[in-house]
Amino acid sequence: MLGEGILKGLAETARNFVGSYFSAERLTTVQYPEQRIAPIEATRDFPFLVYDGADWEAGLRCVACQICEKECPPKCIYIEKSTDKKPDALGKPQFYPARFDIDISVCMSCQICVEVCPFEAIKMDTEFELSTTDRFGGLLYDRKELAKSNEHYHKIHPTEAAAVDAHLAGEKAKADSKAKAAVAAAAAKAAASAAPPAGGGV
């Protein structure tokens, strides 16, 4: 019969139309922004800097090694190293970024900066509703706007943050045990040199 193919197609669309009143799966449109989909945990939008503790300046993990700046493909990161040092989580004095700018109008969310950072200092945020009326300055984030706490990181990427915390704790434990061993060795050496040598010149 002429038109049979078209009628079969119309039956298909009719089934979808009527079905959308009965099955939620057939009704696929989400009325954004009144309705929102729950964000997927691994999603990545733009980078942010992680800080531990309450003070963002003191707890900032970044040591301004500039590896992320070098590896960033569209070159959207701009870092200026500080001239002084401050102690990091392991107690070692490290530089810190006097200036850390990310131009998010250039950033392409490739997350290579996260991959290459040796200090777990930069991670990907999940915020995407960032539109602003200032086309240039409004999309250039400085280190104050980029710094977010470790608690925020746990909220947006719980599994990833837990793994990072475990890794950092492991590193701290290794550093602590090394320090303790060094102290014990130094004490042993001091004790050995303090004891009078046998038959030493009297």
Place this chain on the structure above:
Amino acid sequence: MIESGIETGMAGEKKPEGWNRPPVIVPDGEGDLLEVAMGPHHPSTHGVFRMDVALDGERVIRLKPVFGYLHRNHEKIAEGISYLGSMPFTDRLDYMCPLTNNWAYALAVEKLVGQAVPERAEYLRVILGELTRFQNHAGSIGFLTQEMGASGTPLMYAFREREKILDLFEWLTGARMMCNYMRFGGCRVDATADWLEATRKVVAGLPGFVDEFEQLLRGNEILMARTQGVGILRRELAINAGVTGPMLRASGVDYDIRKVDGYGIYNRFNFRVPLGDHGDVYDRFMIRLLEMRESLKILEQALKEIPGGPVMDPKAKIRGFRPKPGEAYGRIESPKGELGFYLISDGSPNPYRYRVRPPSLINLTILEDMVLGQNVADVVVIFGSVDIVLGEVDR
């Protein structure tokens, strides 16, 4: 009409001069030809693409494609950044299929340095590659019918399934489209058991969708009238013009790089390669539909057999990667055709020469031949059957 592979211009068969040039159509009306610039602002040109068409009434006398509107000189950018830094840019070549672009680049670099890939990573690459192929073919068919005036209904059906696949990509790689997932020596992160389970559920629902899609479209009289016998491409010309992918197989040539090169672990999977009889638009549409079913077969097998283990070679370097001097050409069967990367290394961390062999651009070589002599209404339909993405054509 499917001949054996021997009669393709091999020894002895002399082809006449100019056999692979476009035919010369003589206009039969009087007066000037009507010159139309279709594009670059055009809803049906799959991006910013222009076709300078000269018409005699409704018949196409001459067609010259013009592109370069999306040229970002990706090849020169790659000479200025490291090998790893080019990976996110490859996502943006054929932006409908970012994971297969990643795979092709990773394959070329692995060929250059002789890097081995762990088994679990190969399985993940196949799973993601076939999911990409599925959603690309669904979208391509949807766009083809959209251009014929179906007002987006089949397109939205395809996109409904595509959304499920993109959600899987976001779960695994972090981004729906610009995934940046493959690395030289494996994949960036491992897939959890939950992700594999969710993928199995999605893949279990897809054959029903393909049935639905087929019922919607295959017997449709309007579709058949507009696509059968339109835009015929004969096999010798297809091979000589470097056409690859579903377009080549619709012309009856049995050449699927997954079977020919057997890259990755494709020779472990049991799948067929559908071939066309006529080389017209309807064949290309049906080939894509059938390839969607074959992709589902591969997916079911891969999801069942995927082993445990690492997904990244522990000796592979992420930073400070300096391949020894030399060159390599690596290619895969992307959903659009043969996607190849040609790399020349001079021992420095940046490539000396980085070349993308874009299937969409090379498939466009033959657009003129297919369209000449046909009506202008067929131009968009034939062009839609080539299935191009401007990000790849222009790079």
Place this chain on the structure above:
Amino acid sequence: MKTVEEIKAAIEAAVPGAGVEIVPNPSVSGQHSLRLEPSHAVAVATFLRDGLAFDYLSNATGVDWPDKEIAEKVKVTRTVTKTVDGVEQAAEETIEEIRKRVEPGCLEAVYHLYSVALKEGPLTVRMRTANRTDQVELPSLTPIWRSAEFQEREIFDLFGIVFTGHPDLRRLLMWDEFKDHPMRRDYVEPDDFEYEPTAHDQVLARAAAHRAAQAAPDSGQEGTGAGQ
């Protein structure tokens, strides 16, 4: 697939005087290439397509090898006149000089061939121009493999190799009036584009220099411009 040595032998047997040489590839990929003399390239390509069944040209691209400055130490023996004990004598002197010479670069077209009939490949074939400035012609392989049509146009556009015998050689990706060839190693980007301020000092410095250059010729006309 035949090795490059076997293919070279077959070509030399079929096309006498072809001028084929093997370019070894140090990478582990093992894809060695054959370098063709441009004068016989069309005949060799026809033999490759018809005689050896390489019916599918997959990739055609260009490579820029810029001029190289080489500094060499050369021992030079010269005859000089020396005054010894008030008497002028001719003596020989050997000194070491550092001579700098420029090895001229070239542009190269690289083709990757496969065989669909025999499911073989890849065979890499190359052709080099004489230099980068005035002798940049190479024969076009488009009459043999249609897939070279757009790719050779792109090589012409981005590198500047002129393909003789190409049916329609004009720019492909850049617009027709564009000068210069963007993929060359010595290409200088134009700075007359709209810039967006970022913290990157390179961009800022370039934009400042550009604005200074623009302000200098403009300052003479500012009076007339502002009056409108």
